[in-house]
Amino acid sequence: MKLFCFWLGDNALSDARRSALSTLKNTGLDVTFLRYDDLGRYINHSDLHPAFPLLCDAHKADYLRALFMHRFGGGYSDIKWIERSWLEEVHRLEKNSHLIASGYPEVDPLHVANNYLCQQLLGASLPARLHSYIQTTYLRRHYRDLIGNGAFIFKPGTSFTTQWWTEVNRRLDNLHDELLQNPARFPREGKGFKIHGIPSKYPVPWVYLLGSIVHPLAMRYRHQISRNLPPLTFSTDEFSSYL
Template sequence: MNPVDDLRAFDGLRTGVIFCAWTGMNPMSAQRVQALLSIQLQTGCPVMLLTAANIPHWQHPEHPFHPAFPLLSATHQADYLRVYLMHHYGGGYTDIKHTHRAWAPFFARLRAAPGHDALGYTEIGPHGVAPLPPPVGDLLRQHYDKLIGLCAFICRRYSPFTQAWMERTHAVLDDKLEQLRQHPARHPQDRHGALFEDGSHSPYPLAWTELLGNVFHPLVLQLADRVLHDEIAPQFTNYR
């Protein structure tokens, strides 16, 4: 069964839903469980946790997941899902990190701002920006205060922002699809060049930030006038 009656009509911004994802088969640590409980209790919003068991239920009937999805590491699957969910359903997304804030005011602010597509916390500093090479990376670090972070945000579905984000993400996966078929992920946190226990280096073709930060941060800077900033950041310590 689908998690809602009609995915085509599901509007996460209107209903105030927050998505989280735990894509690996490994169990959550006690800290992660406590972080998830904090999201459920403190935000005051319904929380949809996507896991390996129910991820297929969130595949839009008219917009299937990219064919590279099952070949990705668990981390990159979570990166992909936040783009996919925000574009097709909208609403909130947060990493499973401790939070102490009610999210209803954030949802209300974005609903009341039809000229804006997303709301997030101001990026924490130049060191929080995706490590892209010059000149793009330098520009992003210089203007980090115009960026929003990757760990918690709210989006309006089918907006110009999410449309561009989805298209650019799929362009990365289109480019890497054949390499991914030859070298699918072997570890939940696989990345290109990672060192395995046997001393070999991973041939998995995606770098750590290639599917999320490398796409997201340049897009936010380009469309900064469509993005709101607010105090929505989770706690960045003691969550593993």
């Protein structure tokens, strides 16, 4: 089974990132590290949404993990330290036909995507904002039933990945015109961010293409998801930025 990870910027990996990348082999999976020019080994660039080139590097990686998990399945990990094997979870998924994915339990309520903030930033209607407030409150209350977004294993082509892939493309359809006017200028950018003290006009809220979609789906499919994957190591400031 392959373990995909992405690095889409022109910048080189820092020493800490290279060190973390070297630990991904501890999963026991076939580590497949892809930069932008490597994507053609797996997909055609025509497979990508027309808005893809306009996204910041972090959002491009969010989009690609949806595509790769839906089309190919297997593992995904952020470039962070991994100390333990994933093979037990691989075997668990292979032996249990009702399971569609495996992840580590979400670590904190505040790590749950804030859909309410997304809807505020997008100028959504009052009913939409109220719905997202209720949803976010509920998901944060039950965060232990969710999986984190930094590493996971998915079977390809499931109802979960189909809905994930469909929704991320629908959201880019809606944002495409705004992205043409205000494409990303920095590797990490989100609607409402201040860049050098100036509010960014980039229209995509930070969690809008990943956690905002995955966390509600993880709750819906929680009985078909194992939450026994070893967690990543998050305890270093080296990974607070996409550098």
